[in-house]
Amino acid sequence: MTAPQYVAALDQGTTSTRCMLFDREGRMVSLAQREHHQHYPRAGWVEHDPMEIWDIVCQVVPEALADAGASPSQVVGLGITNQRETTVVWDRHTGRPVHNAIVWQDTRSSSVLPAVAAEMTEADIQARCGLPLVTYFSGPKVRWLLDSSPSLRERAERGDLLFGTMDTWLVWNLTGGVAGGAHVTDVTNASRTMLMDLGTLDWGPELLAAMRVPRAMLPEIRPTVSSFGTTVSPVEGISLTAVIGDQQASLFGQAGFDRGDAKCTFGTGGFLLLNTGPTPVRSQHGLITTVAHAMEGESAAYALEGSIAVAGSLVQWFRDSLGLIRSAAEIETQALTVPDNGGCYVVPAFTGLYAPHWEPDARGVIVGLTSYVTKAHLCRAVLEATAWQTREVIDAMNADAAAPLERLAVDGGMTADNLLMQMIADFLDIPVVRPMVAETVSRGAAYAAGLGAGYWPDREVLRRHWRRAAEWRPTMSANVRDDEYQRWRRAVELAIGWGA
Ligand SMILES: Nc1ncnc2c1ncn2[C@@H]1O[C@H](COP(=O)(O)OP(=O)(O)O)[C@@H](O)[C@H]1O
Numbered sequence: 294m295t296a297p298q299y300v301a302a303l304d305q306g307t308t309s310t311r312c313m314l315f316d317r318e319g320r321m322v323s324l325a326q327r328e329h330h331q332h333y334p335r336a337g338w339v340e341h342d343p344m345e346i347w348d349i350v351c352q353v354v355p356e357a358l359a360d361a362g363a364s365p366s367q368v369v370g371l372g373i374t375n376q377r378e379t380t381v382v383w384d385r386h387t388g389r390p391v392h393n394a395i396v397w398q399d400t401r402s403s404s405v406l407p408a409v410a411a412e413m414t415e416a417d418i419q420a421r422c423g424l425p426l427v428t429y430f431s432g433p434k435v436r437w438l439l440d441s442s443p444s445l446r447e448r449a450e451r452g453d454l455l456f457g458t459m460d461t462w463l464v465w466n467l468t469g470g471v472a473g474g475a476h477v478t479d480v481t482n483a484s485r486t487m488l489m490d491l492g493t494l495d496w497g498p499e500l501l502a503a504m505r506v507p508r509a510m511l512p513e514i515r516p517t518v519s520s521f522g523t524t525v526s527p528v529e530g531i532s533l534t535a536v537i538g539d540q541q542a543s544l545f546g547q548a549g550f551d552r553g554d555a556k557c558t559f560g561t562g563g564f565l566l567l568n569t570g571p572t573p574v575r576s577q578h579g580l581i582t583t584v585a586h587a588m589e590g591e592s593a594a595y596a597l598e599g600s601i602a603v604a605g606s607l608v609q610w611f612r613d614s615l616g617l618i619r620s621a622a623e624i625e626t627q628a629l630t631v632p633d634n635g636g637c638y639v640v641p642a643f644t645g646l647y648a649p650h651w652e653p654d655a656r657g658v659i660v661g662l663t664s665y666v667t668k669a670h671l672c673r674a675v676l677e678a679t680a681w682q683t684r685e686v687i688d689a690m691n692a693d694a695a696a697p698l699e700r701l702a703v704d705g706g707m708t709a710d711n712l713l714m715q716m717i718a719d720f721l722d723i724p725v726v727r728p729m730v731a732e733t734v735s736r737g738a739a740y741a742a743g744l745g746a747g748y749w750p751d752r753e754v755l756r757r758h759w760r761r762a763a764e765w766r767p768t769m770s771a772n773v774r775d776d777e778y779q780r781w782r783r784a785v786e787l788a789i790g791w792g793a
């Protein structure tokens with residue numbers, strides 16, 4: 294009997310790293326997962342230790358293989374998916390990072406934005422890369438790092454330092470590191486750096502000049518599904534056949550291959566992506582333009598994205614910083630004990646507001662407090678904050694897109710919360726559907742890697758794996774919805790500018 298074959302996904306996320314193996318029917322056969330530390334050296338700064346993350350990768354990949362009883366030769370391909378924008382700079386000779394990774398949520402680069410804007414107008418930047426000039430993306434983070442030390446800039450210009458998002462850092466280490474690791478990224482990750490020109494899908498010289506990023510430190514950009522090398526560590530001989538940013542991966546994992554397909558992932562943040570097909574669509578309503586995926590030999594598919602910085606992380610803050618709940622799931626049990634928010638609204642603008650506002654100076658507010666308000670009302674307002682933020686990005690998406698979304702496909706850790714899913718259906722006034730497998734990020738990376746390895750013949754086969762697990766239909770009256778939305782908007786107005 295021949296040994297079974299699998300495809301693997303390595304998902305390096307904001308809070309944890311997971312490795313999963315999938316079989317030909319798209320079933321997950323093993324999972325290994327570890328969390329890494331979050332470092333908050335100052336208010337607004339968020340860092341990860343790239344060496345800790347690499348160590349975790351060295352644990353979870355062999356563990357996932359062992360869990361499935363599989364040898365590396367039984368894995369036809371590995372797909373890497375990752376938290377996007379998070380910036381790593383390391384020395385190509387020693388393999389050591391020169392600084393902790395600067396995480397996508399980190400706002401320290403606000404200090405360099407005026408200098409960038411002086412070299413290139415915001416409108417020009419957005420026209421070239423599809424992104425607003427804010428701290429979220431990698432380019433300003435690299436500029437902050439190199440501006441912070443003349444010696445780092447000198448080493449970067451000499452070609453001694455390498456830049457990468459998490460995918461690049463991991464592929465370089467997986468393929469040998471200082472002993473000849475591949476310095477590569479894929480087009481979805483590159484589209485988040487603010488350094489890639491959306492027209493050419495290559496590094497844009499004008500953007501590099503504005504961000505003062507030397508070309509010598511940048512990886513080669515490849516299609517999402519293509520050859521990224523072969524692993525030499527922590528296990529030998531697995532082909533890296535796909536790399537894809539995690540939010541694009543969940544669109545792919547929900548079989549969102551074609552124009553008009555959309556999904557929203559609710560994890561640390563919330564990310565709504567609409568596949569707009571082979572032509573980039575420029576938003577007039579505060580969404581960003583990004584690459585959805587690119588298959589070797591085909592033109593790229595683009596997406597409109599509505600990014601919400603704080604979704605599940607508000608629940609974590611309630612649990613870990615305020616200690617008001619013991620587990621994330623308790624937010625729902627508490628919220629279910631009251632019929633409404635008691636007049637209270639939470640706008641979690643911890644790192645400013647992302648789409649559709651892009652207000653870096655916004656800060657979190659809780660409004661409507663009276664002595665009537667209890668912990669349960671606050672818990673309800675926490676969940677409503679995610680649902681209203683989703684309504685704002687859906688409104689922007691519907692205003693930009695040819696046709697309004699008729700239903701919303703969802704995934705991510707927060708979709709375990711039935712009350713939240715019902716709120717989203719109510720606030721958006723469309724059905725919300727959740728697929729059977731909520732692990733759509735890893736699934737998307739596995740799909741891409743499996744297509745690259747010829748494990749699956751085409752995307753049609755994968756589309757058949759999608760199964761609906763649950764659906765929530767709107768039940769709220771239009772009057773209540775409209776009144777509540779007005780109150781939410783007033784709360785948002787109070788948040789905007791608070792941190793200026
Ligand atoms: N039952 C729940 N209700 C509300 N939020 C939840 C629930 N379970 C998990 N979460 C939130 O979901 C997030 C984890 O989701 P996950 O998709 O694993 O995130 P990520 O991939 O961004 O690390 C956490 O921020 C957590 O607070």
Ligand SMILES: O=P(O)(O)OC[C@H](O)CO
Pocket residue numbers: 305306307308375376377378397539540560561562
């Ligand atoms: O790792 P996640 O799931 O929090 O996703 C983070 C996003 O990629 C940030 O853009």
